[in-house]
Amino acid sequence: MNINPKKISEPQLKEQEFSINHQKLIDATIETIAKRGLADTTIAQVAKKAMVSQGYANFRFKSKENLLLSSLKFLSDEYKNSWQRIFEDNNLDPVGRVIKIIENDFSSKIANRNKIAVWVSFYSEVKFRPSYLTICQKQDEIYSSQMEKLIKEVNFLTDQTFLTPREISETYLSMVDGLWQRILFDPKMYSHVFCKGLVKKYFRNIYIDEKRFL
Amino acid sequence: MNINPKKISEPQLKEQEFSINHQKLIDATIETIAKRGLADTTIAQVAKKAMVSQGYANFRFKSKENLLLSSLKFLSDEYKNSWQRIFEDNNLDPVGRVIKIIENDFSSKIANRNKIAVWVSFYSEVKFRPSYLTICQKQDEIYSSQMEKLIKEVNFLTDQTFLTPREISETYLSMVDGLWQRILFDPKMYSHVFCKGLVKKYFRNIYIDEKRFL
DNA sequence: TTTTGTATTGAATAATCATTCAATATGGCT
DNA sequence: AGCCATATTGAATGATTATTCAATACAAAA
Numbered sequence: 262m263n264i265n266p267k268k269i270s271e272p273q274l275k276e277q278e279f280s281i282n283h284q285k286l287i288d289a290t291i292e293t294i295a296k297r298g299l300a301d302t303t304i305a306q307v308a309k310k311a312m313v314s315q316g317y318a319n320f321r322f323k324s325k326e327n328l329l330l331s332s333l334k335f336l337s338d339e340y341k342n343s344w345q346r347i348f349e350d351n352n353l354d355p356v357g358r359v360i361k362i363i364e365n366d367f368s369s370k371i372a373n374r375n376k377i378a379v380w381v382s383f384y385s386e387v388k389f390r391p392s393y394l395t396i397c398q399k400q401d402e403i404y405s406s407q408m409e410k411l412i413k414e415v416n417f418l419t420d421q422t423f424l425t426p427r428e429i430s431e432t433y434l435s436m437v438d439g440l441w442q443r444i445l446f447d448p449k450m451y452s453h454v455f456c457k458g459l460v461k462k463y464f465r466n467i468y469i470d471e472k473r474f475l
Numbered sequence: 476m477n478i479n480p481k482k483i484s485e486p487q488l489k490e491q492e493f494s495i496n497h498q499k500l501i502d503a504t505i506e507t508i509a510k511r512g513l514a515d516t517t518i519a520q521v522a523k524k525a526m527v528s529q530g531y532a533n534f535r536f537k538s539k540e541n542l543l544l545s546s547l548k549f550l551s552d553e554y555k556n557s558w559q560r561i562f563e564d565n566n567l568d569p570v571g572r573v574i575k576i577i578e579n580d581f582s583s584k585i586a587n588r589n590k591i592a593v594w595v596s597f598y599s600e601v602k603f604r605p606s607y608l609t610i611c612q613k614q615d616e617i618y619s620s621q622m623e624k625l626i627k628e629v630n631f632l633t634d635q636t637f638l639t640p641r642e643i644s645e646t647y648l649s650m651v652d653g654l655w656q657r658i659l660f661d662p663k664m665y666s667h668v669f670c671k672g673l674v675k676k677y678f679r680n681i682y683i684d685e686k687r688f689l
Numbered sequence: 690t691t692t693t694g695t696a697t698t699g700a701a702t703a704a705t706c707a708t709t710c711a712a713t714a715t716g717g718c719t
Numbered sequence: 720a721g722c723c724a725t726a727t728t729g730a731a732t733g734a735t736t737a738t739t740c741a742a743t744a745c746a747a748a749a
Contacts, residue, residue: 282726298603300514303706314728319708378602385599388592388659389512398660423683428676435653435673442652445602446612459649462642467680469637496696517736528698533738 285311286318290332295375299382304328330392333383336376337400343371344404355414356473362408363460366437367453374448377441405430419468429467436460499525500532504546509589513596518542544606547597550590551614557585558618569628570687576622577674580651581667588662591655619644633682643681650674 289311293302304325308318322328347353347361365371387394412426440459443451465474503525507516518539522532536542561567561575579585601608626640654673657665679688 298600300600301603304708305706315707316709316729317727320710320727325707374602378599381595381599384656384659385592385595386512386514388588389515394660401657401660424676424680428673431673432650432677435650435657436646437653438656439649439652439654442598442656443615443649445598446608446615459642459645462638463646466638518738519736529737530699530739531697534697534740539737 282311282313282317282321286313286321286328287332287335290328291336291379292375294332294382295378298378299329299386302329326392329383330396332379333393333396336379337396340371341400341403343368344407348407355411355418356468356471358411359415359464360461360473362411363457363464367440367456367460369453372441372444372453372456374444377445381442381445401434404434408434415468419471421467424467433460433463436463496525496527496531496535500527500535500542501546501549504542505550505593506589508546508596509592512592513543513600516543540606543597544610546593547607547610550593551610554585555614555617557582558621562621569625569632570682570685572625573629573678574675574687576625577671577678581654581670581674583667586655586658586667586670588658591659595656595659615648618648622648629682633685635681638681647674647677650677 286307289307290302293307293310297306304318305315307328308315311318318328319325322331343365344362347358347365350358350361353361383393384397387397408430409426412429416422416426416429437460440451440456444456461474465471468474500521503521504516507521507524511520518532519529521542522529525532532542533539536545557579558576561572561579564572564575567575597607598611601611622644623640626643630636630640630643651674654665654670658670675688679685682688
């Protein structure tokens with residue numbers, strides 16, 4: 262009766278978060294948003310890319326909204342992990358950490374055009390979906406305060422006193438957001454090399470004796 | 476036959492850009508995007524807010540897409556004008572101009588939460604709609620080059636040589652974009668005063684003797 | 690007043706989608 | 720093998736929405 266044979270069931274797992282299909286759908290969602298935009302992302306397209314039926318995608322995530330939210334959560338966690346790894350590395354001193362953070366923020370894994378497109382899509386809806394805001398805002402607060410603490414350590418080791426740790430940290434984080442957005446417009450001009458160079462020059466100007474910022 | 480009387484016709488104008496209804500629809504579009512987001516903005520809602528019929532909105536702008544594009548163009552022009560006014564003011568010296576630009580970028584007319592929401596909505600679609608990209612990119616190129624030229628003049632009058640005009644200009648423009656986005660998340664924390672202070676402190680640190688950056 | 694051309698309406702159309710659910714397949718259990 | 724519980728399907732449903740267009744109102748001209 263059926264033309265297309267059904268998928269062979271994957272081994273069942275109690276934690277749905279670890280199900281293959283769960284992750285396949287999230288990956289497909291991110292790819293679809295990156296390729297077509299949030300506005301033109303439909304369950305049908307995502308399901309097709311994940312190679313499951315449309316009905317299944319909805320069944321698994323209860324709703325499209327929930328699928329989108331899960332995808333945002335996934336991206337957010339990925340970023341958090343890469344950041345956390347830098348802070349747990351005991352071989353790094355404060356300046357080394359700052360440099361690693363810059364490298365990470367403009368690495369091809371984090372700052373590629375597809376992922377930025379997804380981030381910006383969600384950002385743009387933040388004002389209208391409290392659930393998006395919660396994730397994005399909480400994320401931001403963590404990075405702000407951790408970065409500020411880190412800069413405080415750097416300041417302590419240098420003779421920089423004009424700019425407060427808060428000011429440096431807020432400036433850096435804003436710059437990153439702004440540069441990410443520009444990567445979307447013009448990825449050639451705003452290459453990773455260019456962006457990293459710009460940010461490092463900012464730090465170099467503050468900590469004029471710290472040769473590592475170059 | 477008709478319950479609702481039709482609107483009384485406005486005096487006809489040859490240039491459709493000056494028609495009252497034309498502008499009413501654009502204003503209504505911006506308000507609707509600001510309130511509900513680009514994704515949930517429908518012609519029906521816009522038409523209702525502009526107090527014309529749904530059919531008319533479509534007739535006037537040919538398509539929804541065209542209405543959105545016209546609204547983006549309007550915002551873009553508004554920004555361009557405010558920027559241009561600063562450059563045409565002959566009473567200002569280079570530093571004075573930079574300060575005016577900062578004031579303008581975080582004025583309540585330009586950097587209010589509604590308009591930022593609209594900007595970010597369009598930004599997020601830039602990768603998928605070449606027509607949006609054209610407007611946003613062209614705008615950005617103008618500000619980049621004009622700002623760079625301006626900073627070159629400031630550098631010339633000071634002993635700052637470490638950072639190039641290009642670097643300062645790119646850093647400033649990225650910061651503004653980043654801060655605008657943050658205003659959406661948390662307008663209390665990222666108040667206009669805070670944002671202006673942060674940016675001025677950036678310049679103060681570069682041009683350490685220029686007391687006006689404070 | 691009547692005519693005429695333009696402005697505006699609002700209801701109908703057709704397309705797109707999220708969501709639902711009855712039907713079916715699958716793999717483990719007895 | 721036959722049964723059961725779960726996984727997955729795909730077609731149907733209903734809601735939303737851009738777009739179209741014939742009908743109508745209006746203002747100015749004749």
